[in-house]
Amino acid sequence: MTGHVVALCGGVGGAKLVHGLNLALQPQELTVIVNTGDDFEHLGLSIAPDLDSVMYALAGLSDPVRGWGRRDETWTFMEALKGLGGEAWFLLGDADLAVHVQRSWRLAGGASLSEVTGDLCRALGIAVRVLPMSDDPVRTRVLTAQGWLDFQEYFVHRQCRPAVQQVTFAGAASARAQPEALAALKRPDLRAIIICPSNPFVSIEPILALPGLRAAMAESDAPVVAVTPIIGGKAVKGPAAKMLSELRLEVSAAAVARRYAGIIDGFVIDQADPAPQPLPGVMFFRAATLMVSTDDRLRLAQTALQAADALRPPAA
Amino acid sequence: MTGHVVALCGGVGGAKLVHGLNLALQPQELTVIVNTGDDFEHLGLSIAPDLDSVMYALAGLSDPVRGWGRRDETWTFMEALKGLGGEAWFLLGDADLAVHVQRSWRLAGGASLSEVTGDLCRALGIAVRVLPMSDDPVRTRVLTAQGWLDFQEYFVHRQCRPAVQQVTFAGAASARAQPEALAALKRPDLRAIIICPSNPFVSIEPILALPGLRAAMAESDAPVVAVTPIIGGKAVKGPAAKMLSELRLEVSAAAVARRYAGIIDGFVIDQADPAPQPLPGVMFFRAATLMVSTDDRLRLAQTALQAADALRPPAA
Numbered sequence: 233m234t235g236h237v238v239a240l241c242g243g244v245g246g247a248k249l250v251h252g253l254n255l256a257l258q259p260q261e262l263t264v265i266v267n268t269g270d271d272f273e274h275l276g277l278s279i280a281p282d283l284d285s286v287m288y289a290l291a292g293l294s295d296p297v298r299g300w301g302r303r304d305e306t307w308t309f310m311e312a313l314k315g316l317g318g319e320a321w322f323l324l325g326d327a328d329l330a331v332h333v334q335r336s337w338r339l340a341g342g343a344s345l346s347e348v349t350g351d352l353c354r355a356l357g358i359a360v361r362v363l364p365m366s367d368d369p370v371r372t373r374v375l376t377a378q379g380w381l382d383f384q385e386y387f388v389h390r391q392c393r394p395a396v397q398q399v400t401f402a403g404a405a406s407a408r409a410q411p412e413a414l415a416a417l418k419r420p421d422l423r424a425i426i427i428c429p430s431n432p433f434v435s436i437e438p439i440l441a442l443p444g445l446r447a448a449m450a451e452s453d454a455p456v457v458a459v460t461p462i463i464g465g466k467a468v469k470g471p472a473a474k475m476l477s478e479l480r481l482e483v484s485a486a487a488v489a490r491r492y493a494g495i496i497d498g499f500v501i502d503q504a505d506p507a508p509q510p511l512p513g514v515m516f517f518r519a520a521t522l523m524v525s526t527d528d529r530l531r532l533a534q535t536a537l538q539a540a541d542a543l544r545p546p547a548a
Numbered sequence: 549m550t551g552h553v554v555a556l557c558g559g560v561g562g563a564k565l566v567h568g569l570n571l572a573l574q575p576q577e578l579t580v581i582v583n584t585g586d587d588f589e590h591l592g593l594s595i596a597p598d599l600d601s602v603m604y605a606l607a608g609l610s611d612p613v614r615g616w617g618r619r620d621e622t623w624t625f626m627e628a629l630k631g632l633g634g635e636a637w638f639l640l641g642d643a644d645l646a647v648h649v650q651r652s653w654r655l656a657g658g659a660s661l662s663e664v665t666g667d668l669c670r671a672l673g674i675a676v677r678v679l680p681m682s683d684d685p686v687r688t689r690v691l692t693a694q695g696w697l698d699f700q701e702y703f704v705h706r707q708c709r710p711a712v713q714q715v716t717f718a719g720a721a722s723a724r725a726q727p728e729a730l731a732a733l734k735r736p737d738l739r740a741i742i743i744c745p746s747n748p749f750v751s752i753e754p755i756l757a758l759p760g761l762r763a764a765m766a767e768s769d770a771p772v773v774a775v776t777p778i779i780g781g782k783a784v785k786g787p788a789a790k791m792l793s794e795l796r797l798e799v800s801a802a803a804v805a806r807r808y809a810g811i812i813d814g815f816v817i818d819q820a821d822p823a824p825q826p827l828p829g830v831m832f833f834r835a836a837t838l839m840v841s842t843d844d845r846l847r848l849a850q851t852a853l854q855a856a857d858a859l860r861p862p863a864a
Contacts, residue, residue: 276592276653308622312646317671326642330628337592355633 233541235423238416242267242282242435244299244469245461246428247289252529254290259359263416268364269372269401269438272384274322277332278339283349284331291356302327321389346410365439368407372434373400392471395478399433404441417448424540425449427458431472432491455543457498457536460485460521489514498539549857551739554732558583558598558751560615561777561784562744563605568845570606575675579732584680585688585717585754588700590638593648594655599665600647607672618643637705662726681755684723688750689716708787711794715749720757733764740856741765743774747788748807771859773814773852776801776837805830814855
């Protein structure tokens with residue numbers, strides 16, 4: 233089956249499936265819409281962790297052991313910064329820093345985040361269209377017993393320790409969804425919209441919070457298929473399971489599917505998980521969803537695409 | 549002899565003598581006024597090469613082989629930046645970058661260059677007072693056949709190739725000399741003012757161009773002693789000799805002494821150089837002025853201090 237595919241993603245798991253989709257499709261068949269709610273300004277640098285995760289995964293630059301940042305990274309900057317008494321809670325690798333410096337400098341010169349991302353992708357040999365969800369700043373914040381915290385303060389500095397009571401996306405209501413992202417969702421040849429295995433609360437919902445985006449997805453004829461970020465009641469990485477619990481939701485893949493009810497047509501659950509209760513309007517698919525190897529990424533991408541193709545109503 | 553010493557410097561040769569003065573004196577006996585005409589903004593970072601050279605020399609962090617930057621430096625950032633198609637003509641080591649990022653971030657937050665420099669020095673264990681010549685931006689520019697060039701464009705990007713016809717210090721006339729620097733020059737217990745072996749045109753004259761600075765030196769009872777940056781008709785490092793020639797001056801230590809006429813009381817010339825023509829108001833001293841080892845730095849500092857002490861008029 234041919235046609236265009238749009239992927240919504242954020243975080244490392246999402247980046248892995250995007251890599252798989254890139255292997256399964258031709259470059260011109262895929263548009264990736266990336267969460268920027270995690271973005272923040274640190275030491276005067278504009279840091280976009282989810283865009284970087286996607287770029288590094290697509291360019292083959294991801295560190296395979298740490299699971300974040302760049303392979304063959306060095307840490308001289310960080311050691312020197314500590315020696316100067318600088319803020320050292322957010323780890324910045326020497327190679328990673330090149331992306332932050334280049335992006336910050338371009339943004340300060342008036343380029344949009346989309347333009348900068350496009351140029352970085354071209355320089356890294358990435359042919360797929362990678363788009364920030366918006367060129368306007370949207371900042372995820374979480375309400376905890378210690379008050380509202382900026383996302384990276386919660387996620388990195390406090391290592392997700394405070395219990396999350398509420399999540400908000402500051403600026404989302406007045407932000408403009410990235411125009412090419414919206415246009416991609418409205419393509420007549422759209423084959424599938426894939427929601428990657430990312431944290432629903434802080435990776436996918438910031439994207440869905442942008443004006444027009446949820447409507448564009450609802451109006452599309454293309455099937456929407458999400459892939460579970462929860463396997464065996466645990467998140468592969470990050471605080472998704474902890475957040476489900478703190479928000480008094482069941483800690484399961486099925487709870488993530490219910491969270492997406494009304495948006496998705498299909499949901500890929502891990503083959504080892506118990507069969508979920510039926511959910512109106514959502515068809516469940518089962519697959520090996522843990523992505524360790526590159527082959528795992530490709531296979532899971534193919535599963536998600538086949539699920540979407542299976543959900544497509546027969547041509548009139 | 550006791551009393552306070554003020555050193556004017558810029559560049560690597562100047563930093564070496566400052567290190568020697570630091571070894572010869574107690575920390576509270578020395579104030580260093582550093583050229584900031586070389587400072588520039590690059591990739592959004594505030595870079596202050598001469599301040600860094602002095603800090604690295606005093607902290608024992610200078611690279612002994614390259615002659616600039618930090619020892620045990622790595623270059624991962626630079627390689628990654630090239631991979632992104634970024635501007636690669638100005639080399640930024642990974643550890644060096646920590647200083648630029650920290651400084652830029654502090655300046656953007658409203659701190660003065662003096663405050664930031666003081667904090668960096670404290671973090672690096674530097675007890676001597678190191679002051680930028682001004683907290684206001686002063687930018688050295690050179691007129692060449694290719695028009696006016698920013699200093700680093702001339703110095704690094706074009707590797708000093710264009711012939712210099714004229715030098716200007718943009719912003720100097722309206723800049724405020726660093727108040728503690730001016731105050732140090734006005735101390736009643738001032739023992740000596742040492743002009744380090746730095747390029748007169750682009751390291752020392754930017755300092756002298758600041759309002760009130762030249763007058764404070766003239767009004768001081770303390771002897772002013774300069775150390776030659778030219779040995780055997782050649783600059784140890786940098787374009788001082790080339791500039792002397794391009795500005796139609798004799799390429800010699802004596803020409804530098806003449807350049808400082810009216811400001812200095814003494815001039816330290818290399819022992820291997822020919823005896824200079826007498827210069828009214830200036831006494832010449834001879835010494836081994838090439839600083840290879842740490843001992844060389846200490847010995848040359850002691851020579852400069854002894855020269856100043858010899859020039860002091862007998863107490864009334």
